[in-house]
Amino acid sequence: MLRVAQLTGALAHLALWVAGTGLVLMTAFIAAQVFWRYVLNDSIIWTEPASVMIMGWFIFLGAAVGIREGYHLSFDVLLYMIPHRGKMVLYSISDTAVAVFGAGMAWFGWSLAAKAASNIMPSLGISDAWSFIPLILGGVLVVLFSLERIARRAAGLPTARFGEDTEEAT
DSSP: OHHHHHHHHHHHHHHHHHHHHHHHHHHHHHHHHHHHHHTSSOOOTTHHHHHHHHHHHHHHHHHHHHHHHTOSOOOOTGGGTSOHHHHHHHHHHHHHHHHHHHHHHHHHHHHHHHHHTTOBOTTTOSBGGGGTHHHHHHHHHHHHHHHHHHHHHHTTOOOOSSSOOSSOOO
16 A cells, blocks of 8 residues: 555645646746736737646646545535545545546546547647647546545545545544
8 A cells, every 4th residue: 555655645735736737838828928918018929728727637636636645626514524434435426536537537538539539729839638638638547546545545545635644533
C-alpha cells in the first residue's frame, strides 16, 4: 500500500505542477492579449483558444488531486450523527460513486476526442482532440485516486488531510 501511495502521490504532485503551470500560462496569455489589444491596438488570435484549452487542463487535473486529498465538496451533516463504522461505509459509497463518475469522464472524453480528432483548431493549428485530453486524464486520475482512497480505508490507513479519519473519536 505504501508503494501505491508513493506512486499516486507522485502523480498528484505532477498533476498539480501541470495545473499550476497551466494557470500561470493562461494568465500570461490573457494579459498579453489585453496588452496587445488595448495598448498596441492589435490582437493575438491564438491566446483565447489556447487559454480555454489550458483552463480545461488545470480544472480537471486539479479536481482529481482535490479528490485524492479529500478537498472535494461534500454534504456531511449525517456523518456527524452516525457511528464511525457507518461513516466509513458512506465514505466508501461516495468514493465508489466518484470513481464511476471519473470512469464516465474518461470514457465519454475519449469518445469526444475521437470524434474531434480530425478537426483542426484554426487559430492553433492543432487537433481539437487536445481540448478533450484533460477530460480523459482527469477521469483516469479520479478513478485511480478514488480507488486508492477505498483501498486505504479498507487497510485502516488515513485517506484525507481533513475531515475523515480512520480511528473512532472518543
